Amino acid sequence: MTATLSGQTLTESARSFTLTRVVDAPPELVYRAWTEAEHLTWYPNDSRPVPDEPIEVDARPGGEFRVLMDEYEGKRYWAGGRYLELVPFERIVFQWGVRGGWPDLDEIPEDQRFICTVALAPVGDGSKTEHVFTCAVPAALTDADAQKWLATGMKQGWATTIARLAA
Amino acid sequence: MTDAAAGDPLSRTFFALADPTRRAILARLAEGPATIGELAEPFALSLPTVSRHVKVLERAGLIAKERNAQWRTVRLDSAGLKAADDWLAPYRAFFEQRFDALEAHLKSMKTTPKDRS
Numbered sequence: 204m205t206a207t208l209s210g211q212t213l214t215e216s217a218r219s220f221t222l223t224r225v226v227d228a229p230p231e232l233v234y235r236a237w238t239e240a241e242h243l244t245w246y247p248n249d250s251r252p253v254p255d256e257p258i259e260v261d262a263r264p265g266g267e268f269r270v271l272m273d274e275y276e277g278k279r280y281w282a283g284g285r286y287l288e289l290v291p292f293e294r295i296v297f298q299w300g301v302r303g304g305w306p307d308l309d310e311i312p313e314d315q316r317f318i319c320t321v322a323l324a325p326v327g328d329g330s331k332t333e334h335v336f337t338c339a340v341p342a343a344l345t346d347a348d349a350q351k352w353l354a355t356g357m358k359q360g361w362a363t364t365i366a367r368l369a370a
Numbered sequence: 371m372t373d374a375a376a377g378d379p380l381s382r383t384f385f386a387l388a389d390p391t392r393r394a395i396l397a398r399l400a401e402g403p404a405t406i407g408e409l410a411e412p413f414a415l416s417l418p419t420v421s422r423h424v425k426v427l428e429r430a431g432l433i434a435k436e437r438n439a440q441w442r443t444v445r446l447d448s449a450g451l452k453a454a455d456d457w458l459a460p461y462r463a464f465f466e467q468r469f470d471a472l473e474a475h476l477k478s479m480k481t482t483p484k485d486r487s
Contacts, residue, residue, distance in 0.1 A: 220462045224469060228476035236475055245475035246468060334472075336465060338458070 219339035230292040230323040230332045237295055237321060238262040246270045246282070254279070262289055269301050280305045284319060295321040299338065314343040386430035391415070392423050396446065399433060403445040 226233060236242045240260040247254065247270055254271040261267055269283040281304025284297035298316040300306030308316065322335040386392055395409055410420040424444055427433045434447040 218458075220458050222462065222465055222469065224473075226469075226473050226476055228480060232476055232479050233472075236472060236479060242475065242479060245471040249471050249474075334469070336469070338461060338465065340458075 219337060221335060221337045223333065223335045225326055226332050226334050227330075228332060229329055230325050233323050233332045233334060234292045234295070238268075238289065240268075243268060243270060247272050259283075262286065264288060267301060268297075269304070285316075287318070293323055315341055317341065382430040383432060386426050386432055389423070389426075392427055395420075395423055395427065396432060399444060399446045403436070403443040405441050405443050409444065 228236075236245065238260060239262075240258045243258050243260060244253070246258075251273040254273050256271040258271075259267070259269040264286055267283055267285045269281055271279060272282045273279050281301045283301040283304065284299050285301075285308060286295065286297045288294060288296035297319050298308065299319050300308045300311065300316060302309050306317065318339050318341060320335075320337045320339075322333075322337075324333045324335075325331070326333050387396075391413060394413065398404060398409060398412070406417055406420055406424060409424070410417055413420070424433065424435075428435065428444075431447055433444050435442060435444055437443075
């Protein structure tokens with residue numbers, strides 16, 4: 204617990220998180236896996252039947268990716284993001300959510316949307332990629348509001364996700 | 371600011387954590403309970419000022435006061451900290467899981483897959 208308490212770490216970790224991993228594929232492939240509809244199939248729950256609804260990707264700033272999530276029997280919703288920035292093979296920045304899905308971008312003002320960043324960098328001879336994913340709560344969003352929409356309809360879904368992880 | 375201080379428990383927690391002096395007080399308390407006087411020492415702050423910070427931290431559920439034989443000491447209350455730190459945990463877990471699937475997918479994407487056992 205002492206480590207968590209040092210300096211600003213706690214506050215920062217409470218408003219954002221970063222996941223870093225090295226994946227066994229060159230940056231170009233990882234970028235395509237994020238930005239091409241035929242390859243974004245990893246995003247929905249792979250332990251459920253693949254939904255019939257096609258994955259949509261419009262990979263340009265202002266465009267969106269939409270994926271039907273089939274969380275478990277009886278719980279389906281559109282997920283995805285709206286691109287803010289796309290630097291081929293290097294960087295993808297998007298607002299987390301979709302219109303009419305979860306998080307619902309129709310409901311969340313522009314300056315209050317979670318920002319996700321995917322940063323890609325070649326490792327070694329370039330056959331591997333450091334994949335750094337950051338998800339940050341925007342400064343304009345109060346903690347209470349962030350919690351409110353995070354909690355909307357999702358508590359049960361996340362509980363299932365965690366249970367599946369722990370299994 | 372006043373709203374956050376008076377808001378729901380988690381807002382109070384973040385409001386309390388936003389101040390560097392209060393974070394330093396928490397760091398000190400992570401080493402063990404202390405009296406108000408001991409907390410004031412490293413900061414060159416008056417006792418009333420430290421008491422005010424302690425009150426904010428206490429309202430946020432981050433610390434608790436306890437009365438020993440003679441001295442009133444302050445100690446960490448981990449429940450408040452845990453609530454703040456766990457806030458995004460489900461989302462972290464969600465994306466971790468997605469990226470496992472991404473890695474599996476990348477393997478299938480490779481046009482010239484390496485031999486693997």
